[in-house]
Amino acid sequence: MKSAQPRITSNSVAKAAGVSQSTVSLVMSGKAEGRVSDTVRDHVMAVARKLGYRPNATARMLRTGVLNILALAVPNVRQPFFGEIFLAAEMAARQADHAVVLIDTHNDPQWVDRVVDMVRGRMIAGCIVYAGDSADELKLAEIRDQVLFVEGRDPDTPVDIDLEGGIEAAVEHLTGLGHVRIGYLGADYPKATFQKRFDCFLKRIRARGLEFRPEWHSKATFEIEASTSGADALVRQPEITAVICDDDLLAAGVYRAARQRMRVIPRDLSVVGFNDIELARMLSPELTTLAIPAERIAQAAVRKLLEKLKDLTSVQAPYKAGLELKIRASTRSPAR
Amino acid sequence: MKSAQPRITSNSVAKAAGVSQSTVSLVMSGKAEGRVSDTVRDHVMAVARKLGYRPNATARMLRTGVLNILALAVPNVRQPFFGEIFLAAEMAARQADHAVVLIDTHNDPQWVDRVVDMVRGRMIAGCIVYAGDSADELKLAEIRDQVLFVEGRDPDTPVDIDLEGGIEAAVEHLTGLGHVRIGYLGADYPKATFQKRFDCFLKRIRARGLEFRPEWHSKATFEIEASTSGADALVRQPEITAVICDDDLLAAGVYRAARQRMRVIPRDLSVVGFNDIELARMLSPELTTLAIPAERIAQAAVRKLLEKLKDLTSVQAPYKAGLELKIRASTRSPAR
DNA sequence: CTGAAAGCGCTTACAG
DNA sequence: CTGAAAGCGCTTACAG
Numbered sequence: 001m002k003s004a005q006p007r008i009t010s011n012s013v014a015k016a017a018g019v020s021q022s023t024v025s026l027v028m029s030g031k032a033e034g035r036v037s038d039t040v041r042d043h044v045m046a047v048a049r050k051l052g053y054r055p056n057a058t059a060r061m062l063r064t065g066v067l068n069i070l071a072l073a074v075p076n077v078r079q080p081f082f083g084e085i086f087l088a089a090e091m092a093a094r095q096a097d098h099a100v101v102l103i104d105t106h107n108d109p110q111w112v113d114r115v116v117d118m119v120r121g122r123m124i125a126g127c128i129v130y131a132g133d134s135a136d137e138l139k140l141a142e143i144r145d146q147v148l149f150v151e152g153r154d155p156d157t158p159v160d161i162d163l164e165g166g167i168e169a170a171v172e173h174l175t176g177l178g179h180v181r182i183g184y185l186g187a188d189y190p191k192a193t194f195q196k197r198f199d200c201f202l203k204r205i206r207a208r209g210l211e212f213r214p215e216w217h218s219k220a221t222f223e224i225e226a227s228t229s230g231a232d233a234l235v236r237q238p239e240i241t242a243v244i245c246d247d248d249l250l251a252a253g254v255y256r257a258a259r260q261r262m263r264v265i266p267r268d269l270s271v272v273g274f275n276d277i278e279l280a281r282m283l284s285p286e287l288t289t290l291a292i293p294a295e296r297i298a299q300a301a302v303r304k305l306l307e308k309l310k311d312l313t314s315v316q317a318p319y320k321a322g323l324e325l326k327i328r329a330s331t332r333s334p335a336r
Numbered sequence: 337m338k339s340a341q342p343r344i345t346s347n348s349v350a351k352a353a354g355v356s357q358s359t360v361s362l363v364m365s366g367k368a369e370g371r372v373s374d375t376v377r378d379h380v381m382a383v384a385r386k387l388g389y390r391p392n393a394t395a396r397m398l399r400t401g402v403l404n405i406l407a408l409a410v411p412n413v414r415q416p417f418f419g420e421i422f423l424a425a426e427m428a429a430r431q432a433d434h435a436v437v438l439i440d441t442h443n444d445p446q447w448v449d450r451v452v453d454m455v456r457g458r459m460i461a462g463c464i465v466y467a468g469d470s471a472d473e474l475k476l477a478e479i480r481d482q483v484l485f486v487e488g489r490d491p492d493t494p495v496d497i498d499l500e501g502g503i504e505a506a507v508e509h510l511t512g513l514g515h516v517r518i519g520y521l522g523a524d525y526p527k528a529t530f531q532k533r534f535d536c537f538l539k540r541i542r543a544r545g546l547e548f549r550p551e552w553h554s555k556a557t558f559e560i561e562a563s564t565s566g567a568d569a570l571v572r573q574p575e576i577t578a579v580i581c582d583d584d585l586l587a588a589g590v591y592r593a594a595r596q597r598m599r600v601i602p603r604d605l606s607v608v609g610f611n612d613i614e615l616a617r618m619l620s621p622e623l624t625t626l627a628i629p630a631e632r633i634a635q636a637a638v639r640k641l642l643e644k645l646k647d648l649t650s651v652q653a654p655y656k657a658g659l660e661l662k663i664r665a666s667t668r669s670p671a672r
Numbered sequence: 673c674t675g676a677a678a679g680c681g682c683t684t685a686c687a688g
Numbered sequence: 689c690t691g692a693a694a695g696c697g698c699t700t701a702c703a704g
Contacts, residue, residue: 009697020675025699037673052478054457058398059697062680067394069437077422078614083414087443094444099459101405102438107423108430121390122681123435142388224617252618259620278414279615281560282588284595345681356691361683373689395681398696458697 008053017047024048028055067125070305071115073103074130075189079222079249080277081294085130088298096306098125105132112139119143126309128301131191145312148305150297153192159301159319163193166290166323167200170244170272171208173288173325177333179242179270180210183234185227185254187246188219194246197274201244216240220250227253228260235261235269241334242270248277251287251330270331276324285329293321344389353383360384364391403461406641407451409439410466411525415558415585416613417630421466424634432642434461441468448475455479462645464637467527481648484641486633489528495637495655499529502626502659503536506580506608507544509624509661513669515578515606516546519570521563521590523582524555530582533610537580552576556586563589564596571597571605577670578606584613587623587666606667612660621665629657 010024017024019040026032027044036044047053061067072089074082090100101124105111116139118124126146129136137154140147150159174182184201187194198217205212215237220230231253234243245251251273255265263269265285273280273289280287300319307314346364350357355376362368363380372380383389397403408425410418426436437460441447452475454460462482465472473490476483486495510518520537523530534553541548551573556566567589570579581587587609591601599605601621609616609625616623636655643650 007697011697021698022675022677022700023673025697026674029699031699035673040673052456054453056398056697057454057457057459058394058403059680060699062392062394062398062682062696063698063700065680076419078416078419080414080416080419083412083416083419086438087413087440090438090440091443099437099454101435102422102426104423104426107427117390118393118435120388121393122395123393224614255620256618278560279618282592282615283618284591284620343681347681357682358684358691358693359689361681362690365683367683371689376689392681395696396683398680398698399682399684401696 008051010053010055013044013048013051013053016051017044019044025055028053061122067122068098069101069124070098070302071101071103071118071124071127072130073105073111073115073127073132075104075191076106076222077102077104080279081275081292082130084277084294085298088295089128089302092299092302096302098302098306103127105136112136115140115147116143119146126305128305130301131193133190134192135190146309148301148308150301151191151193156318158304158316159297159321161193161292161297161321162323163196163200166325167197167244168204169323169325170290171201171204173327173331174242174244174270174272175208175210177242177270177331179334181216181239181241182210182212183216183218183237183240183243185231185234185243185245185250186217186219187250188221188226188230197246220253222247222249224253224256228256229253231257232261235263240269242272242331244272244274246274248273248275248280248287248289250274251289252279252283255283266330266332267335270334272325272331276326280326280328283330288328288331289326291324291326293324297321344387346389346391349380349384349387349389352387353380355380361391364389397458403458404434405437405460406434406638407437407439407454407460407463408466409441409447409451409463409468411440411527412442412558413438413440416615417611417628418466420613420630421634424631425464425638428635428638432638434638434642439463441472448472451476451483452479455482462641464641466637467529469526470528471526482645484637484644486637487527487529492654494640494652495633495657497529497628497633497657498659499532499536502661503533503580504540505659505661506626507537507540509663509667510578510580510606510608511544511546513578513606513667515670517552517575517577518546518548519552519554519573519576519579521567521570521579521581521586522553522555523586524557524562524566533582556589558583558585560589560592564592565589567593568597571599576605578608578667580608580610582610584609584611584616584623584625586610587625588615588619591619602666602668603671606670608661608667612662616662616664619666624664624667625662627660627662629660633657 014021014024032041093100131151218233220227235257273287276289276291346360350360368377429436467487554569556563571593609623612625612627616625
């Protein structure tokens with residue numbers, strides 16, 4: 001059996017220091033100022049350090065009712081983009097003295113129920129939901145006061161990206177190069193953000209007075225085989241001279257399909273991605289792509305969630321992050 | 337201010353159901369069998385559901401002393417490989433009714449202190465440390481009973497990969513193709529696993545009676561520019577006909593450097609990676625690489641940590657995961 | 673400045 | 689089968 005660990009509590013520290021337990025608590029929580037003499041405070045701190053005492057976070061939470069754990073739910077942890085989102089969110093949360101529990105929604109069909117359980121069961125204070133499915137967002141209504149959506153369904157999603165502006169920049173870039181028959185490779189996931197992206201694209205195409213045929217639209221999931229075959233549906237149509245993708249991972253599928261069809265990027269086909277993960281610069285030629293400012297988005301999400309948890313009535317303007325079109329070597333004028 | 341939330345506790349449920357608080361507790365914790373009549377149990381469950389009651393996890397933890405949160409410390413969350421590790425660990429932990437807090441050690445120089453604080457402060461039950469730096473492993477000695485190392489410094493790391501076997505397979509594959517001057521692109525991070533990898537490589541080269549010159553060894557971090565220039569130090573030496581890399585991300589640098597030097601893979605240069613992340617199949621040509629069974633490793637780590645936490649004295653044989661050489665299009669016989 | 677005491681919401685002997 | 693009570697380790701009025 002497990003050897004008996006000598007549990008060090010505020011009580012044992014008090015005993016060892018020859019003071020009351022309340023005094024230890026005051027000192028350890030940094031509220032000694034004006035309530036405990038400097039001599040006693042220093043003595044208690046010394047004893048606590050010597051014993052290796054740390055206040056029991058569970059007891060503190062129970063007593064104060066203040067939780068300092070947040071959850072972050074993202075579609076797929078294996079995607080480097082969400083790694084970046086987590087990293088920035090964790091750092092922002094840490095600075096506000098909070099820990100972050102990461103949830104992979106793709107991987108756990110029960111995730112909504114678990115989040116609701118965790119919030120109601122006081123395990124976590126709240127949850128940031130990045131690009132949740134529409135159905136998920138609905139089920140989260142039960143704890144809406146503890147949830148903050150990023151790239152969500154609602155037009156006023158508290159933290160969102162400027163899809164209109166980004167897609168416009170991408171389309172203008174391609175039309176500026178002379179492309180008139182542009183294909184669209186969408187992400188085959190039931191997320192509002194992908195629906196919106198395609199809508200913005202269509203709107204720009206129409207505004208430009210360009211043609212768009214249904215067969216120039218394909219969808220695929222992000223696994224490499226799936227994205228390759230989804231891309232091939234576009235690549236095999238020689239009249240398409242450029243493709244815009246919902247994600248850099250889909251662009252990788254376009255590269256693969258193009259190679260198989262002997263179409264050279266960018267000579268025979270221009271490609272634009274979405275996200276600007278490091279892969280974009282590992283591909284050859286380097287990928288032109290819409291960069292999402294992951295760090296700013298994650299910071300805004302944490303800040304807004306913490307504000308919401310502190311003060312439900314505070315009305316905040318949504319944060320809309322601008323996208324930057326990184327022009328690299330995968331786009332150029334179509335061959336005549 | 338925040339609107340008053342009507343807190344639902346076992347007490348309020350008891351009142352609403354007309355039973356004692358202990359009865360509610362028994363029912364909710366699933367210990368009603370033989371202690372509470374079925375009628376009362378069903379009634380309590382119905383009332384609890386109607387009120388949306390969830391037992392307060394914090395109170396339960398404080399009372400039972402049982403924590404169900406683990407931490408997982410990995411070098412860099414943005415690397416898809418660690419996304420996979422997290423995913424599998426989270427799933428295994430969830431099945432054992434535990435949550436996982438993810439820590440990015442690369443990103444937080446204070447991470448060791450935080451983990452120690454969390455363990456001693458009873459926020460987490462224990463921590464899995466994946467490829468910690470040697471210095472970190474030393475500082476974690478204070479909570480060694482709550483820590484489990486993966487790919488660690490210790491020769492008996494409880495969960496490790498079979499580097500010897502893997503590197504041997506890679507070297508044998510290349511020598512079998514006829515390569516005799518093989519370069520090594522190492523990861524420039526102070527981790528024991530990378531030191532071991534190179535040592536295994538050298539050992540195999542020597543066992544084969546092959547030459548190895550110091551300038552055939554280069555090191556780089558994983559950012560694309562860094563790996564490209566680190567790779568270039570090898571690629572620019574025409575006598576090197578093959579390169580083994582500590583990571584697929586480094587292999588991407590070799591591809592980039594080779595392109596710049598006009599050396600065609602695999603005609604002029606064979607490349608072997610490490611990890612088999614999805615990138616390996618996005619590169620062109622597809623990358624031959626040593627696959628690490630991330631899922632099995634993560635599962636073993638969670639299982640072993642939970643066992644250790646339950647029973648300190650149980651002695652377990654280390655788990656050593658075999659590596660599989662995935663032979664793809666980036667390796668072939670050297671041109672004469 | 674210091675300490676005794678109540679209570680956060682549970683679980684778990686214990687008594688009936 | 690059911691309930692009253694103690695106690696997990698803190699924080700925070702309250703009294704002195």
